[in-house]
Amino acid sequence: MSRGRASNEERERLLRIIGLCVAVENRGIDPFEVQVQEVLGLLRKYLPEWKELDDFILDSETLKQVALIVRLQSDWIKRRSSSVFVDPLLIEVKLKFMDTQRLADVFEKAWHPVVEMETLSRTRVEQAIDYWNLLTTMDQRRIQLPNPTGSLGETSLEELIRRRILSKEAFRETLNTLWEELKRRVGKDRRVPYWDFVQQPTYEETVRRAYLVSFMITYGYVAMQVNPLEEEIFLVPNTVVVEPTFGKQALTIPISIDRNTWEERAQKK
Amino acid sequence: MSEDSAAIERRVRRAAKLLFYKRHRQPGVRGWELGRALGGGYPRIIEILNERLEALDLQVRTVNEAAAGEVRVGSGEDLDRARFYVTLRGSLSTTDLIMSGWRVDDVAALIVAVALIVSRGGKAARTDVEAILREKLPGWRIEQNLNRFVRLGYLAQEENGILYVGWRSRAEIDEKLLLRLILGEPMTVRPTQ
Numbered sequence: 031m032s033r034g035r036a037s038n039e040e041r042e043r044l045l046r047i048i049g050l051c052v053a054v055e056n057r058g059i060d061p062f063e064v065q066v067q068e069v070l071g072l073l074r075k076y077l078p079e080w081k082e083l084d085d086f087i088l089d090s091e092t093l094k095q096v097a098l099i100v101r102l103q104s105d106w107i108k109r110r111s112s113s114v115f116v117d118p119l120l121i122e123v124k125l126k127f128m129d130t131q132r133l134a135d136v137f138e139k140a141w142h143p144v145v146e147m148e149t150l151s152r153t154r155v156e157q158a159i160d161y162w163n164l165l166t167t168m169d170q171r172r173i174q175l176p177n178p179t180g181s182l183g184e185t186s187l188e189e190l191i192r193r194r195i196l197s198k199e200a201f202r203e204t205l206n207t208l209w210e211e212l213k214r215r216v217g218k219d220r221r222v223p224y225w226d227f228v229q230q231p232t233y234e235e236t237v238r239r240a241y242l243v244s245f246m247i248t249y250g251y252v253a254m255q256v257n258p259l260e261e262e263i264f265l266v267p268n269t270v271v272v273e274p275t276f277g278k279q280a281l282t283i284p285i286s287i288d289r290n291t292w293e294e295r296a297q298k299k
Numbered sequence: 300m301s302e303d304s305a306a307i308e309r310r311v312r313r314a315a316k317l318l319f320y321k322r323h324r325q326p327g328v329r330g331w332e333l334g335r336a337l338g339g340g341y342p343r344i345i346e347i348l349n350e351r352l353e354a355l356d357l358q359v360r361t362v363n364e365a366a367a368g369e370v371r372v373g374s375g376e377d378l379d380r381a382r383f384y385v386t387l388r389g390s391l392s393t394t395d396l397i398m399s400g401w402r403v404d405d406v407a408a409l410i411v412a413v414a415l416i417v418s419r420g421g422k423a424a425r426t427d428v429e430a431i432l433r434e435k436l437p438g439w440r441i442e443q444n445l446n447r448f449v450r451l452g453y454l455a456q457e458e459n460g461i462l463y464v465g466w467r468s469r470a471e472i473d474e475k476l477l478l479r480l481i482l483g484e485p486m487t488v489r490p491t492q
Binding site for chain 1: 422427
């Protein structure tokens with residue numbers, strides 16, 4: 031009778047066999063604990079009845095594990111038949127009954143520590159002195175570092191323009207419009223909560239607005255205030271565009287806008 | 300001194316420098332590295348160096364990292380892939396052992412761990428090693444010791460918690476002699492490599 035799918039009992043049995051094979055391989059247990067012939071008989075019995083892909087995968091995984099066990103059995107016989115084989119159980123028993131001093135004595139006889147030397151050659155010392163003399167100070171090196179804020183913003187915008195997604199003029203116009211809107215919306219404290227400004231009726235529009243706000247901040251249209259304790263972020267529009275200062279330490283604040291967060295905020299609104 | 304013997308002297312001195320001075324994180328030099336530095340006949344140069352080191356109670360030990368045991372120079376085994384070390388030829392006295400910074404109970408823990416793993420064919424579950432150590436040592440000391448043995452290279456551990464014999468044990472411990480001594484062979488026998 032063809033059932034097409036393995037029963038849970040059959041699957042569990044094969045999974046148990048795989049588990050046993052893995053344990054034997056990992057823990058160095060006697061590989062003859064696995065009855066290879068019996069397992070192969072089971073696979074031979076199950077296989078003609080199975081039709082599902084998952085069952086075939088389980089069948090091949092079991093067969094692979096059994097093949098590994100056969101290899102371990104071969105290694106096991108070779109090791110046992112060699113002249114230097116010592117029964118691990120015997121060693122374990124001996125170890126349990128040996129006192130610490132006796133173990134240390136055994137180690138002393140069987141241990142031949144590696145001899146190694148660590149030294150600096152005259153050439154290496156001369157190279158190190160030359161390197162030190164040529165090394166610029168930390169202050170000088172810091173000045174040479176590029177301004178990450180400016181280059182990051184410009185690259186992104188250039189990329190958009192290069193791909194003809196927008197023109198430079200249109201992009202500046204969009205930022206100016208958004209800047210004016212922000213200025214209109216500020217309260218007495220001259221600031222607007224970030225999410226109040228960014229949140230829009232659709233998720234796509236919210237992401238687009240957040241993207242534009244990030245450029246407004248980078249290009250100096252807007253400053254950002256972060257209150258880490260209350261986890262609040264505010265946007266403070268500058269009255270004039272403040273050009274990014276070269277060499278000044280830039281701070282990047284990542285803000286994640288995933289669909290779930292947007293939905294939660296939309297419901298609250 | 301003929302030109303030939305002068306060249307051999309130079310190669311022996313170069314071999315000694317390569318083997319004694321630690322060049323990588325792990326001591327020792329691979330066969331192919333020796334071949335590159337000393338030329339094709341490097342096994343003969345190593346044999347000459349080994350003969351000279353005998354007077355200092357040192358030896359060149361050649362270890363096959365893929366399988367347990369020493370590779371004999373001239374045995375036809377793949378020397379290029381083996382690792383060459385300089386080790387003590389004889390053994391240390393108990394005083395020297397203590398002076399080298401090993402506590403006697405740490406030594407005992409190491410020997411139990413290595414012997415158990417070697418007797419099981421080169422690998423054992425960390426839990427099994429911990430179980431036998433727990434009979435005589437506190438848990439915190441076992442954890443500390445096993446981690447230290449792994450760090451020093453005496454043991455190696457896989458992510459699934461299986462312990463193996465590490466590169467340093469292969470280089471420094473005469474595994475066969477170790478098992479024979481545990482089984483009761485008299486201590487007076489001088490170990491041979």
